Amino acid sequence: MVGPEALELGVIAGYLNKNALFRGQWGFRRGERDRAEYEAELERLAEPLLRDLLEQALTEGTLQPAVVYGYWPVAADKNDLIVFDPQTGAERFRFAFPRQAGGRHLCISDFFRARYAEPLGQESLFIPPLAWENGARDVLGAQVVTMGRVASEVAARMFAHSEYQQYLYWHGFSVEMAEALAEYWHKRMRQQLEIAGDDATDLRGLFQQGYQGSRYSFGYPACPRLEDQQHLQALLHWSEIGVELSEEYQLHPEQSTSAIVVHHPAAKYFNL
Structure with a gap:
């Protein structure tokens, strides 16, 4: 677990997607205006607003970033990705990923080595011995990030x-900012x-x-099963940072996001 004391809001804000914030969230649209006029409006209105909100969060503690992440031994079995227990080597569960009906017929499991595959080199050094004996041949990363319950409480008060x-x-x-933290921590995991x-x-x-690899969140085309969030919950124990899973498999507080981290060079986003 990585708590607020080790996560600087200024650093996280450096990974903020301003286009998604200004256009998608705040509704600053270019429309028929030329680019210079639109950018001048952002500089006059949107940028000061962003600075004020970041300063408010810093001084009032209304954003409390936290992360839980880790790595697990895995192996591919056709469309399934088997996740092994690092201590016992036993199979814990499987992610069942869909495969493209056309095109390149891609499936997320394609980006992992098959169970009991022949060693390529030193990869066994990164996989616990019992898991290796049971067929684990690769590593899966997973992360959940949050901006904390206070952020949701502030939003609820404003609305009320x-x-x-x-x-x-x-x-x-x-x-x-939650998305920025996910981007930032994905970079840390790549490192x-x-x-x-x-x-x-x-x-x-x-x-x-x-960058190499990809970060996939459940509910998106390549991994559409929101119920697989339960597997991530079991791996990450995200209640330690105040994150909960609803009956509809949504994360609470809303300012949270989870993902699996795939390291294969060919792993990119794709549609079914």
């Missing part, structure tokens, strides 16, 4: 008091996996998957 404009700005900001050498050097490149 009919402060709809402030609610819109705060809600969008806090949700996108730990020693695959960050080819990372894009600018935010635009990172947002366009300018």
Whole structure:
């Protein structure tokens, strides 16, 4: 677990997708205007608002970032990804991923080595011995990040008091800060996996998957089964940072997001 004391909001804000925040969340649209006019409006209105909200969060503690993450031994079995217990080596569960009906016929399990595959080199050093004996041949990362319950409570108070404009700005900001934390921590995990050498050097490149591997969240096309969040919950014990899973398999507080981290160079987003 990584708590607020080890996570700086200023650093996290450096991974904020301003296009998603300004256009998608706050509704600053270019429309028929030329780019210079639109960018001038963002500089005059949106940028000061962002700075004020970040300063508010810093001084009032209304964003409390936290992360739980880890790595588990795995192996592919056709469309399934088997997750093994690191201590006992036993199979814990399987993710059943869908496969494309056409095109390249991709499936997330394709990005992992098959069970009992022949060793390529030193990969056994990264997989616990009992799991290796039971067929584990690869490593899966997983993470959950949150901006904390206070962020949701602030949004709820604004809405209850009919402060709809402030609610819109705060809600969008806090949700996108959670996404920024997910982006930042994915980079930290790539560094730990020693695959960050080819990372894009600018935010635009990172947002366009300018790095090795991919971060997949359940509910999206390549892994649509929201109920698989239960498996992540079992792995990450995310109640330690105040995150809960609803009956509809949604994360609470809303300013939270989870994902599996795949390190294979060919792993990118794809549709079914």
